[in-house]
Amino acid sequence: MHVENGQITGEALYHLQKDWMALRSCDMAFVLEQIRKRAALPTSNELFHQLDIECIGVLGHSMGGATAAWIGREDDAIDAVIVLDGTLMGEIVGFEQGKEVLTDVPYPKPILDVFNESHYADATAIGLDYANMRMQGNAFEAYQLVVDGSGHLNFTDLPLVSPLLASLLGTGSVDPRACMEITNTAVREFLDYHLKGEGIEIPPFRRV
Numbered sequence: 001m002h003v004e005n006g007q008i009t010g011e012a013l014y015h016l017q018k019d020w021m022a023l024r025s026c027d028m029a030f031v032l033e034q035i036r037k038r039a040a041l042p043t044s045n046e047l048f049h050q051l052d053i054e055c056i057g058v059l060g061h062s063m064g065g066a067t068a069a070w071i072g073r074e075d076d077a078i079d080a081v082i083v084l085d086g087t088l089m090g091e092i093v094g095f096e097q098g099k100e101v102l103t104d105v106p107y108p109k110p111i112l113d114v115f116n117e118s119h120y121a122d123a124t125a126i127g128l129d130y131a132n133m134r135m136q137g138n139a140f141e142a143y144q145l146v147v148d149g150s151g152h153l154n155f156t157d158l159p160l161v162s163p164l165l166a167s168l169l170g171t172g173s174v175d176p177r178a179c180m181e182i183t184n185t186a187v188r189e190f191l192d193y194h195l196k197g198e199g200i201e202i203p204p205f206r207r208v
Helices: 010-040 063-074 117-129 131-138 163-169 176-196
Strands: 056-061 078-084 092-096 099-102 111-116 142-147 205-207
Touching (some): 010 063, 010 092, 056 063, 056 176, 063 078, 099 117, 111 117, 117 142, 131 142, 142 176
Parallel strands (some): 111 142, 142 205
């Protein structure tokens, strides 16, 4: 393990990330199971009876997106996955000879991977040694969306609620409301097509 200025790297980081993902995936799996149970109970709130639990999409931002992608591998009932600017830690299955080992098992569900501008530049520079790019190369049905001028927090509503805090945590030059509209449209189009069978299939790669 190499530690400098409070940073954890190498194999120690790999094990820490696996712990993070295990905790978060258990949380998401628990929520999904509770929704299924409540939807099946006649005494549940009417909201649960409006849900179509035969068509399930999961999504998340940052580590939430990584968690959604991991759950998409583990839960056969999930039909579509969206990752909003997250590194796919669940695709990292080992650490050997100073390098992360990435799975080559094809990703089994339609998945939309959304990138901020610098994240995508870094990912393409690393290539297939980066988890997201390896997953894209091996997936049965994968899509990418890059929003030019965006930063990590532009895929949340924080820039609209607290621009100062969002800027401290990482935003880009893109208009926050425009980025939110792009994100919302992409999410809706992807889920409508893969869960409802509505609309038209989106292209494998888009840059806006």
